[in-house]
Amino acid sequence: QALHAEIAGIKFDDIFLNASGVHCQTTAELDELLATKGTGAIITKSATSAYRAGNPSPRLSKIPLGSINSMGLPNEGLDYYLDYVTTKQADKPMLLSVAGVSYTENLDILHKVQDSSFMGITELNLSCPNVPGKPQTAYDFETTERLLTEVFAFFTKPLGVKMPPYFDIVHFDDMAKILNKFPLAHVNTINSIGNGLWINEDTDTVVIKPKGGFGGIGGALAKPTALANVRAFRQRLNPTIKMIGTGGVVNGRDVYEHILCGADLVSVGTQLQFEGPSMFARLEQELLAIMAEKGYTSVDDFRGQLKIIE
Numbered sequence: 130q131a132l133h134a135e136i137a138g139i140k141f142d143d144i145f146l147n148a149s150g151v152h153c154q155t156t157a158e159l160d161e162l163l164a165t166k167g168t169g170a171i172i173t174k175s176a177t178s179a180y181r182a183g184n185p186s187p188r189l190s191k192i193p194l195g196s197i198n199s200m201g202l203p204n205e206g207l208d209y210y211l212d213y214v215t216t217k218q219a220d221k222p223m224l225l226s227v228a229g230v231s232y233t234e235n236l237d238i239l240h241k242v243q244d245s246s247f248m249g250i251t252e253l254n255l256s257c258p259n260v261p262g263k264p265q266t267a268y269d270f271e272t273t274e275r276l277l278t279e280v281f282a283f284f285t286k287p288l289g290v291k292m293p294p295y296f297d298i299v300h301f302d303d304m305a306k307i308l309n310k311f312p313l314a315h316v317n318t319i320n321s322i323g324n325g326l327w328i329n330e331d332t333d334t335v336v337i338k339p340k341g342g343f344g345g346i347g348g349a350l351a352k353p354t355a356l357a358n359v360r361a362f363r364q365r366l367n368p369t370i371k372m373i374g375t376g377g378v379v380n381g382r383d384v385y386e387h388i389l390c391g392a393d394l395v396s397v398g399t400q401l402q403f404e405g406p407s408m409f410a411r412l413e414q415e416l417l418a419i420m421a422e423k424g425y426t427s428v429d430d431f432r433g434q435l436k437i438i439e
């Protein structure tokens with residue numbers, strides 16, 4: 130299989146999935162992604178214990194070369210998504226994303242998942258930048274280590290983590306050291322680049338309402354940071370920890386570059402938001418064309434093979 134992958138013993142027949150948060154809040158959206166050609170998996174909107182309306186709108190805006198969002202973790206609540214992933218008949222893996230807005234909520238949610246009949250991959254979102262007053266867990270290194278230590282004391286099912294972008298080589302070193310202490314199924318990097326700002330040039334006004342216009346940046350603007358984080362963590366993490374590359378994917382070349390940096394799966398947010406699910410078939414065709422041009426028959430032929438200048 131040209132575009133295959135395997136995480137925690139779970140096989141993927143295609144390397145694409147949605148980025149959590151995009152086209153995955155309702156069962157209708159999730160059903161549509163399941164039925165979409167080119168998706169090898171789907172992932173739910175990050176679930177909190179209870180339903181959340183999220184931040185006031187406008188909370189998402191398209192900007193040149195990307196997007197800005199401060200959704201505020203709107204979701205239907207954990208039980209809604211647990212029910213979906215445990216009862217839906219699917220022909221491809223379904224990942225469950227979870228995000229407590231507090232340290233103890235993360236533990237409560239993961240206890241519920243552990244005690245549920247869900248046997249798939251859970252992704253712990255440590256990088257939501259948009260809950261007012263709540264710092265991103267993954268920018269607090271000690272808390273991240275303490276949380277994962279407590280989680281793995283009871284959680285025995287496949288668990289991955291969604292990480293924010295880092296911008297300092299020492300941070301790559303230090304966070305990779307922490308993550309390597311745990312039997313993680315995968316690391317998904319990057320989440321949006323937190324707390325950017327975009328101005329409407331006609332009105333001299335911000336383009337989203339929450340947080341005075343501050344929001345996470347995604348899309349093409351994020352690609353250099355996304356590729357660096359995939360590359361940096363792939364170089365540092367135990368090979369047993371697989372990589373989901375997220376950030377800046379617009380076309381097949383961007384997918385190819387994520388794989389060159391080490392991605393096993395590639396997830397797409399901003400472009401999916403604006404193009405819709407038909408995007409996946411396009412990305413797959415564009416990637417396969419690039420592979421054919423280079424004589425590659427499988428992603429295994431070039432994953433992680435980024436060349437440096439000696």
Ligand SMILES: O=C(O)c1[nH]c(=O)[nH]c(=O)c1Cl
Nearest residue numbers: 199200201202257259321345
């Ligand atoms: O505001 C959000 O809901 C949100 N927005 C993002 O860009 N990343 C996240 O992880 C979340 Cl949880």
